[in-house]
Amino acid sequence: MPENSPRWVKSTYSMQNGDCTEIRPHVNGSTDVRDSKDPAVGHLTIARAPWAAFVATLRVDS
Template structure:
């Protein structure tokens, strides 16, 4: 992950410091981290699982968000 170029996720709300950062160009996976804690380990998610995960959060099916 040392070569990762992080950007704010389009799924972040952008207010109140609640931002996720993602790193592109990692085939098949999407590294995700908390922008407030860039030194913390990143969560690495299968790219195919990311959109369904976000949809479940938005729909309230995971008890978060």
């Protein structure tokens, strides 16, 4: 997904009621994260290594 892409992605496990987290990956490996209930509040950008560690932990614990 291109870095300037405005496309936010929800997990396929999310409910469609709007109460979920969305992500927007960047080509440099960082990932933006926001609350879908209130996207105007802003987002958090997480660098490649911490994001990869977070996702790896989720996969192990699932």
